[in-house]
Amino acid sequence: MKAKTTLYDLLGLTPDATEAEIQAAHRRLIERYQSGQHGLPPVDADNRIKAIKEAVWILSEPGRRAAYDASLVHAAFAASPLAEGGTPLKVEISDVKWTPGRIMLTVIGGLMIVGMVIQIFFSLFAFKQAGRVASGEMASEAQERVMAAERRQMYGNMSEAEIAEQERRERQERADSASRYDQERQERARRDEERRREEALRERTYYADRVSSDLERAEQAARQQAERDQRQKEEAERRAEMEEQRRVQERLSRERARWQQELRN
Structure with missing residues (x-):
């Protein structure tokens, strides 16, 4: 089965990457996809930029990164043969003399093993539920934060009025550019x-x-x-x-x- 692509894979980094390496990869990838030298359709390039910004937003904050790394560990465990109901270790016992004391120890050991299995099961279940809740909250928060991050990256510390004026000027420039292009096309x-x-x-x-x-x-x-x-x-x-x-x-x-x-x- 093909391994799932992680946020580290998206940025071309390893899970032990530093904050500086994450920011450097962010700048490098954003410049690449904004320069047009990627060979992708504009829509795919925009989606890739949004995914990169969301990955950087998650990995650049220690708390969010720790939660994400924990979800990767859980996913790795869930993909293991033990989590998928794989065949447990078989131990063959033969030629053993079953005395009352040995039988008692065997029963106690079996009960301890069953208790440990139940405890592990409930721990994994609770961890999985927490991971789902955290992932849902993270995805919802990420969607809200990505837009804010994009605005911060694009406009810096400008006020809302200044941002609105900047966006108005950009729309006007796009309209003027489209008008000039149409006039040039008509002239040609x-x-x-x-x-x-x-x-x-x-x-x-x-x-x-x-x-x-x-x-x-x-x-x-x-x-x-x-x-x-x-x-x-x-x-x-x-x-x-x-x-x-x-x-x-x-x-x-x-x-x-x-x-x-x-x-x-």
Whole structure:
């Protein structure tokens, strides 16, 4: 069965720790859990701080510490085999000659043992009841004292009016901090929205410029193609005209040669 964690285990100390060691462990653990370098959720860290303060409150006062140490002794005894109804020591008696005197001594010894067992039983019962009452009173008092200890540790020797004013200022500071955080968050959201709009505008402008450039290149390519087609058409017309002139010249040459031949004949 897993051993129960004690207040000494919570503070990382042994039961024979001194008052200075208890206070040093208290300061070290409080600084650790308040610094955020513990890897625990905030709620668990707060609960751990409260448990540490309650442990220090109990162990820093000799009377409360003595009562707590006594409860640890009782718990250790209750966990022992004898308290749990373990098997008692068996003594085998054999080959003993039972005389009247021996029988009388045995009866008296048995009655004494029974009386001692009854006395021990009632003592343990009374101790356990007292421990329960003390534990209940201690837990109730601890709950009341922890809050007072926290206030003393946080505010020192300030009066109630000064504490109320300090708490009011702290609430106001938290409210102002929350308001500043909300304003900063809204400002970041506004800047992010403006940046997204500027990026969208640049993207649309780039797209429009690209489309305009593509259209301009397409129009220029179309004009160049039309000019090439026109030049090719004009060139074809010139070649056709020159070919027609050549055929006319050939016909005229043939006619002239034929007329001259007829004239000679």
